[in-house]
Amino acid sequence: GAVVSQHPSRVICKSGTSVKIECRSLDFQATTMFWYRQFPKQSLMLMATSNEGSKATYEQGVEKDKFLINHASLTLSTLTVTSAHPEDSSFYICSAQSGGAEKLFFGSGTQLSVL
Amino acid sequence: GQNIDQPTEMTATEGAIVQINCTYQTSGFNGLFWYQQHAGEAPTFLSYNVLDGLEEKGRFSSFLSRSKGYSYLLLKELQMKDSASYLCAVKDDYKLSFGAGTTVTVRA
Numbered sequence: 772g773a774v775v776s777q778h779p780s781r782v783i784c785k786s787g788t789s790v791k792i793e794c795r796s797l798d799f800q801a802t803t804m805f806w807y808r809q810f811p812k813q814s815l816m817l818m819a820t821s822n823e824g825s826k827a828t829y830e831q832g833v834e835k836d837k838f839l840i841n842h843a844s845l846t847l848s849t850l851t852v853t854s855a856h857p858e859d860s861s862f863y864i865c866s867a868q869s870g871g872a873e874k875l876f877f878g879s880g881t882q883l884s885v886l
Numbered sequence: 887g888q889n890i891d892q893p894t895e896m897t898a899t900e901g902a903i904v905q906i907n908c909t910y911q912t913s914g915f916n917g918l919f920w921y922q923q924h925a926g927e928a929p930t931f932l933s934y935n936v937l938d939g940l941e942e943k944g945r946f947s948s949f950l951s952r953s954k955g956y957s958y959l960l961l962k963e964l965q966m967k968d969s970a971s972y973l974c975a976v977k978d979d980y981k982l983s984f985g986a987g988t989t990v991t992v993r994a
Contacts, residue, residue: 880926
């Protein structure tokens, strides 16, 4: 089946630093990738939708200057959390979609802890 | 926007059956998904319904009624490893939105 690789799986950083999370589709071309955030015991909240070669579409309330998304190729999307603060500590998950496929394939998630 | 509701918690005994209900209101509908998620892990796909009716896949079945905005996930012959959060998700024209999840605890 389709595989989406996400790394790092866990990162601990100091407040004020930036963290980059990568999401790769290993065996298919992902025209669209989605980034979700999940706080403990809560559901996944969509942050933004990225389409290859174009600017990401951010959900209401998500700061685009803080959460930079780049989808430079059909197999790679990156999320950069800039000037991270403790309140950004969360579980970040990417998912990838191929064309009009009805299923999304999820990465394994990144647990971000900002000290 | 979308409004997706499912119970917060359910408890059942090993070997029993549990039904998790999900109701939704959406401005566009392109399918309903059920995912299983263990703590600290990404969701894994369980089922997909786009037409009314029952989809059966081993111990898991999912039902959809589009006119009622209603779905359920049926877990049969519960095993301890089925203890997890179960997420109902609805796809509109371009994105997938998730319910808050139902935590199922299976007891011996």
